[in-house]
Amino acid sequence: MEAIKTGDVKVGDGNFAAAHAVRMAKPDLIAIYPITPQTSLIEKLSQFRVDGLIDADMIEVEGETSAIGLTIGAAVAGGRVFTSTSSMGLNFMFDGYQMAANYRQPVVMVNANRENPAPAQISAGQQDVMTVSEVGWIQIHVENCQEIFDSVLMAFKLAEDPEILMPVSVCYDGFYLSYLREAIKFPAQETVDQFIPRQPRPVLGFDPPTFLAWRAIHDEDTAEYRLRQQIAYDKSKDKMDAIDEEFGKLFGRRYGGQIEEYRMEDAEIALVCLGSHTGTARVVIDKKREEGIKVGLVKVRTFRPFPKEKLAEAVKGLKAVGVIDRSVCFTWQGGHIFRDLKTSLYGHDYIPLVNFIGGLAGHDITIPLLENAVDVTLNAGEGKPFKEINWMALENL
Amino acid sequence: MPKNLKYKLATPILEKLDDELQTRGIGMCPGCGEELAIRYALRVMGKNTMVFTAPGCSPSALAAGTDKGSTLGIPSMGCYMTNLPPIASGVKRYLKRKGQDVNIICIAGDGVSGDVGFQPLSGAAERGENIIYMCLDNEAYMNTGIQRSGSTPRHSWTTTTPVGIAGRGKPQLPKYLPLLMALHGGVSYAATATPYYMEDFVNKLMKAKSVTDGMAYLHVLAACPTGWRAPADSFMQLSKLAVETNYFPIWESSYGQFRFTKTPKKVKPITAFTSAMGRFKHFTDEEIESFQDMVDVRYEQMQLQCSRHTGNEEKT
Ligand SMILES: Cc1ncc(C[n+]2csc(CCOP(=O)(O)OP(=O)(O)O)c2C)c(N)n1
Numbered sequence: 121m122e123a124i125k126t127g128d129v130k131v132g133d134g135n136f137a138a139a140h141a142v143r144m145a146k147p148d149l150i151a152i153y154p155i156t157p158q159t160s161l162i163e164k165l166s167q168f169r170v171d172g173l174i175d176a177d178m179i180e181v182e183g184e185t186s187a188i189g190l191t192i193g194a195a196v197a198g199g200r201v202f203t204s205t206s207s208m209g210l211n212f213m214f215d216g217y218q219m220a221a222n223y224r225q226p227v228v229m230v231n232a233n234r235e236n237p238a239p240a241q242i243s244a245g246q247q248d249v250m251t252v253s254e255v256g257w258i259q260i261h262v263e264n265c266q267e268i269f270d271s272v273l274m275a276f277k278l279a280e281d282p283e284i285l286m287p288v289s290v291c292y293d294g295f296y297l298s299y300l301r302e303a304i305k306f307p308a309q310e311t312v313d314q315f316i317p318r319q320p321r322p323v324l325g326f327d328p329p330t331f332l333a334w335r336a337i338h339d340e341d342t343a344e345y346r347l348r349q350q351i352a353y354d355k356s357k358d359k360m361d362a363i364d365e366e367f368g369k370l371f372g373r374r375y376g377g378q379i380e381e382y383r384m385e386d387a388e389i390a391l392v393c394l395g396s397h398t399g400t401a402r403v404v405i406d407k408k409r410e411e412g413i414k415v416g417l418v419k420v421r422t423f424r425p426f427p428k429e430k431l432a433e434a435v436k437g438l439k440a441v442g443v444i445d446r447s448v449c450f451t452w453q454g455g456h457i458f459r460d461l462k463t464s465l466y467g468h469d470y471i472p473l474v475n476f477i478g479g480l481a482g483h484d485i486t487i488p489l490l491e492n493a494v495d496v497t498l499n500a501g502e503g504k505p506f507k508e509i510n511w512m513a514l515e516n517l
Numbered sequence: 518m519p520k521n522l523k524y525k526l527a528t529p530i531l532e533k534l535d536d537e538l539q540t541r542g543i544g545m546c547p548g549c550g551e552e553l554a555i556r557y558a559l560r561v562m563g564k565n566t567m568v569f570t571a572p573g574c575s576p577s578a579l580a581a582g583t584d585k586g587s588t589l590g591i592p593s594m595g596c597y598m599t600n601l602p603p604i605a606s607g608v609k610r611y612l613k614r615k616g617q618d619v620n621i622i623c624i625a626g627d628g629v630s631g632d633v634g635f636q637p638l639s640g641a642a643e644r645g646e647n648i649i650y651m652c653l654d655n656e657a658y659m660n661t662g663i664q665r666s667g668s669t670p671r672h673s674w675t676t677t678t679p680v681g682i683a684g685r686g687k688p689q690l691p692k693y694l695p696l697l698m699a700l701h702g703g704v705s706y707a708a709t710a711t712p713y714y715m716e717d718f719v720n721k722l723m724k725a726k727s728v729t730d731g732m733a734y735l736h737v738l739a740a741c742p743t744g745w746r747a748p749a750d751s752f753m754q755l756s757k758l759a760v761e762t763n764y765f766p767i768w769e770s771s772y773g774q775f776r777f778t779k780t781p782k783k784v785k786p787i788t789a790f791t792s793a794m795g796r797f798k799h800f801t802d803e804e805i806e807s808f809q810d811m812v813d814v815r816y817e818q819m820q821l822q823c824s825r826h827t828g829n830e831e832k833t
């Protein structure tokens with residue numbers, strides 16, 4: 121493989137971006153099981169290893185349970201670790217997935233977001249990551265390939281922060297980003313090393329003998345352990361903002377930390393979304409602005425922990441907000457972002473929230489669909505009656 | 518010429534074992550076979566060891582005891598039934614990378630090893646993860662209350678294979694896990710053992726500890742008075758009878774070379790074993806015959822394996 125130099129711009133897809141970021145983060149152990157649309161990432165990393173570009177211990181496991189298990193093990197002993205998966209692979213690793221969070225192990229993974237095969241076969245969507253969002257992992261959602269690269273580096277920084285020590289998942293839309301080829305700018309290795317230095321943390325060791333077990337944390341201490349976990353989880357929000365700032369200084373790019381606001385200065389209504397279709401939404405916002413509609417966009421980056429305060433602040437005083445979801449949750453027929461935003465705004469001044477479900481099973485969230493979402497939100501903002509939950513392109517159902 | 522791990526006599530070594538590492542206040546039944554096996558396994562492994570457990574009876578002796586403040590003398594970690602070998606392997610790999618040579622031992626039941634956790638165990642065995650895995654086979658899910666496992670023998674009573682009009686114990690033949698494990702390419706050393714033959718057991722633990730190029734798998738028959746419906750003081754006797762009836766063949770495989778390490782001078786009929794426990798008390802003559810058949814088939818299978826390497830068998 122030809123060497124990549126500082127400042128080089130290379131064209132590659134999302135999996136390429138993730139693989140290179142992992143290479144530059146210099147993990148000790150990588151364990152991955154292949155699954156579409158993530159597979160080319162593991163192929164890339166395997167090639168890096170035989171080309172001598174990484175010296176991580178790479179394990180070709182027999183399934184995702186072992187992929188997450190090996191990373192937990194090496195993390196428990198003090199190592200920097202990485203894994204990745206998608207869809208049913210994520211389902212299959214759920215035992216270790218929640219264990220990593222509950223044992224506070226800084227496992228970093230990327231998930232190439234995908235539907236579950238029942239009923240959607242191999243297709244894009246965010247149902248997989250949204251389904252597992254309640255167990256204590258930090259989730260960073262991204263919009264393009266450069267952001268994948270940059271967010272993987274941020275993920276290592278956040279996960280291994282001594283005040284955080286939590287697993288972090290960088291979630292990028294399968295197919296839309298995993299296979300989208302874009303220009304990716306490469307930083308200097310020294311800058312990456314400076315950004316994510318190795319930091320001491322508690323490990324399983326002899327002096328004195330340490331324990332990681334249900335019985336070592338006695339019942340009466342479990343509530344305290346849980347509370348500390350929650351506090352650290354909350355703290356990761358400010359950390360994310362600080363990391364974004366530091367990243368900006370070192371690498372010259374910023375993403376806004378927990379959320380990013382686009383053309384929100386004088387906005388009267390807004391769309392809220394996350395993932396690859398944020399790019400499409402920017403185009404729609406520009407177009408609507410040209411038509412004189414004062415609409416802005418709020419991009420959610422850290423879906424977990426949910427940026428409750430930042431979002432409430434961002435949408436404060438708006439006439440209405442449209443929320444785009446690429447997944448469904450079995451509560452109000454709506455999507456996950458909608459549910460969480462609505463919950464977050466309880467106790468604040470009333471703002472009509474309109475939910476738009478779309479992009480399931482690889483359906484495109486197109487410019488016309490988002491334009492329609494803006495129109496519906498605008499109507500709601502004018503005080504007209506509106507349907508709270510709208511399935512885009514399924515209006516007649 | 519395939520490699521072979523050296524066979525050492527253990528008697529003088531028994532006295533030289535490390536101190537007891539187990540904690541006080543462990544929560545196992547009186548007369549539990551697992552407890553003794555764990556105690557000696559830890560003594561052989563010594564202080565430079567980390568132990569990994571999964572749900573079942575064994576963590577009661579390993580995690581930290583029931584008594585607040587009582588702890589094992591070595592690092593330990595509670596894993597899940599479904600991810601024990603990979604976690605232990607991850608620790609081993611990272612420590613090796615750092616130049617630290619630590620014994621990593623997994624201790625778990627037959628339910629973890631052969632059923633719900635079989636895939637990750639098989640994967641780790643195929644990859645030749647350099648860990649020691651000790652399966653304590655008490656032939657059922659004891660910790661959850663004596664439910665049938667893949668290792669429960671045919672016709673045996675358990676709480677999920679009860680005896681009544683429409684059923685008479687477990688209908689299926691068991692899975693013979695130690696042989697399955699020994700046949701994995703990455704398993705350098707595999708052996709069966711029982712704490713009744715302590716010298717044999719300790720030798721095997723020492724060999725397992727010495728493996729540096731693959732997995733060492735020990736399959737220990739852990740007599741369980743509670744689940745087998747037998748008196749609390751019977752576990753040594755039951756372990757002995759299991760070997761004397763050929764119910765539990767005692768062998769080892771070193772880099773694929775199998776040999777018996779204990780063979781009964783005179784094989785006893787299976788009733789000597791079955792009649793000693795409540796779990797078999799419903800047996801009819803036909804069921805005894807069928808049970809004997811299961812035992813014979815398994816033993817012949819092992820004879821076949823061991824005969825492939827003539828000159829390896831040990832006469833006792
Ligand atoms: C995935 C999963 N399913 C079920 C359980 C509940 N469970 C706890 S212990 C146990 C049985 C363990 O049996 P075995 O491995 O044979 O050990 P033993 O208790 O007999 O020593 C089960 C099913 C669990 N802990 N994890």
Ligand code: SF4
Nearest residue numbers: 545546549574659741
């Ligand atoms: S149920 Fe059996 S294996 Fe479990 S502690 Fe009691 S005797 Fe030991």
